[in-house]
Amino acid sequence: MTPDTEAITIDLKGRQPPQYIAIEGPIGVGKTTLAKKIAASFNYATLLEDAEENPFLDKFYRNPEQAALATQLFFLFQRAQKIQDLRQADFFQAVRVADFLIEKDPLFARINLEIDEFHLYEKVYEQLTIDAPKPDLVIYLQASTDVLLSRIEQRGLSYERNIDRKYLEQLNEVYSEFFLYYDDAPLLIVNASEIDLANSLHDYRHLVDYLLDIRSGRHYFNPTFFG
Numbered sequence: 001m002t003p004d005t006e007a008i009t010i011d012l013k014g015r016q017p018p019q020y021i022a023i024e025g026p027i028g029v030g031k032t033t034l035a036k037k038i039a040a041s042f043n044y045a046t047l048l049e050d051a052e053e054n055p056f057l058d059k060f061y062r063n064p065e066q067a068a069l070a071t072q073l074f075f076l077f078q079r080a081q082k083i084q085d086l087r088q089a090d091f092f093q094a095v096r097v098a099d100f101l102i103e104k105d106p107l108f109a110r111i112n113l114e115i116d117e118f119h120l121y122e123k124v125y126e127q128l129t130i131d132a133p134k135p136d137l138v139i140y141l142q143a144s145t146d147v148l149l150s151r152i153e154q155r156g157l158s159y160e161r162n163i164d165r166k167y168l169e170q171l172n173e174v175y176s177e178f179f180l181y182y183d184d185a186p187l188l189i190v191n192a193s194e195i196d197l198a199n200s201l202h203d204y205r206h207l208v209d210y211l212l213d214i215r216s217g218r219h220y221f222n223p224t225f226f227g
Helices: 031-042 057-062 064-088 102-112 115-127 145-155 165-180 201-211
Strands: 020-024 045-047 096-098 137-142 187-191 218-221
Touching: 020 031, 031 045, 031 096, 031 137, 031 201, 045 064, 057 064, 064 102, 064 115, 102 115, 102 165, 137 165, 145 165, 187 201, 201 218
Parallel strands: 020 096, 020 137, 045 096, 137 187, 187 218
Antiparallel strands: none
């Protein structure tokens, strides 16, 4: 197993993990890494985005104005199809962890599309029947733009080479605004700038121990408080 998929034993102390966990945050913050770790620890199935399958993504990062609408619609259809396929297979009766919320799709559309393109996107979004289940816990990973840029560079994905600072700053802004008012599910906001979920067993264990007690409301996890 690779470090991000290695099963790490967690002492549940009689506690029951949330059955459906959704992890969100801007590009490079570590959503998929955390989703895979939690899935391995709790023996959960995963529902993961496949950004590398989007044939327009590299074009978008090189020339956003030309490829934005195609990129956005591909992601929308992909996310909606994943949810639909798994519902038809009765997958959502099982425990699971996802690295996206379908509700985040319009966040990207707002900053990526011109006004007439966004209106077209809205019509398509409204016509899709996206009956996504409500998570038992949403984890929102926050990090500074500098941290995001550093992590994107470290992972070295070819289609992310042209992501610039301004774009990541815009993403951070829309995510912050979205989760400021989010109340559809219990929410855990994590300061991920000082946390190394990919390599620090200490950080990961503290985070999981914290989330196991969440049943409702809004919560904050700052790893610097734990020493």
